[in-house]
Amino acid sequence: MTKDENSRDHIQSLERGFAVLLAFDAERPNPTLAELASATGLSRPAVRRILLTLQRLGYVHGEGGRWSLTPRVLSIGQHYSASHALIEIAQPHLVRLAERTSESASLAALDGTDVVYIARVPVRRIMSINVSIGTRVPAHATSMGRVLLAWAPDSVVADVVGKDRLPAYTRHTITDPGELRRGLAQIRQSGYSIVAEELEDGLLSVAAPVRDRAGTVVAALASSTSSGRATVEQLRSQVAPLVVRTAEQISADYGHPAAVGKATSAVHTPRDGFF
Structure with missing residues (x-):
């Protein structure tokens, strides 16, 4: 596969979504939007759109300016085990x-x-x-x-x-x-x-x-x-x-x-x- 084909098939928004999900860890269990932006290197508006999308899908929850993962995230790992x-x-x-x-x-x-x-x-x-x-x-x-x-x-x-x-x-x-x-x-x-x-x-x-x-x-x-x-x-x-x-x-x-x-x-x- 050529470099151009790699670029054409690359979905940047999906990559950014996973970057935000992976930014939740033991050091940042309930991060703010600003903390997630700093951890991922993404702009605050981009992180905000991603968080709202993930919230709509049920993977994160926001309250009081802080965000947390929901139990639905565990289903991703369960799909790996099941497959x-x-x-x-x-x-x-x-x-x-x-x-x-x-x-x-x-x-x-x-x-x-x-x-x-x-x-x-x-x-x-x-x-x-x-x-x-x-x-x-x-x-x-x-x-x-x-x-x-x-x-x-x-x-x-x-x-x-x-x-x-x-x-x-x-x-x-x-x-x-x-x-x-x-x-x-x-x-x-x-x-x-x-x-x-x-x-x-x-x-x-x-x-x-x-x-x-x-x-x-x-x-x-x-x-x-x-x-x-x-x-x-x-x-x-x-x-x-x-x-x-x-x-x-x-x-x-x-x-x-x-x-x-x-x-x-x-x-x-x-x-x-x-x-």
Whole structure:
């Protein structure tokens, strides 16, 4: 598609509408029109028209000069879940994984340079950030993100890794692009990823790939815990085989012909140094 065709097919008003919706967040739960204009870079008249349109459609509510989202916004996410069979297929497996590990189990997909939670069974709150469906976390500092990057196209990896140092979230975060790329190669060999305290102090997680009928990695399954409850070695020896096996079971139910039950033999101990 040419640049002219891209421009012709681009609906700017729709883009601006989503920009306004996405400007509502934890820091701006009830923003004023001026605050939304500042956050989006749009003019106040443009934001006002968008808000009135969204209000007419039932997605926002205005009172006393401030605006808030309505519960109808949640239906957008429900439509995503309803149109993706993977989430429905994965849910019972997530429940069983959480029951067996007594830890939270999550399913996530890659969106740009972030990982987005698309299904989750929480057991206890181990992260200071509020993790729920739709939560975004940086791909390079999470086990799920690294699994997704390990099998992603080179162009996608380049967008995330780049050439400059990556953002550090703790003193353990891998920020060197070369080191991260070497870690991704090890993940492809081992079949899973373990990340320790790179996104948040005390947070440990192990993730494995979920594949579709064609064998393409479309999601990552993860089990998360805290450094007070487990060690990296315990995750590697006890939890990783279970996560890999569960991911293969989800993949099989989703149409991937890989044999279920061989997950444990497929798990190899990775070299130290990339957690």
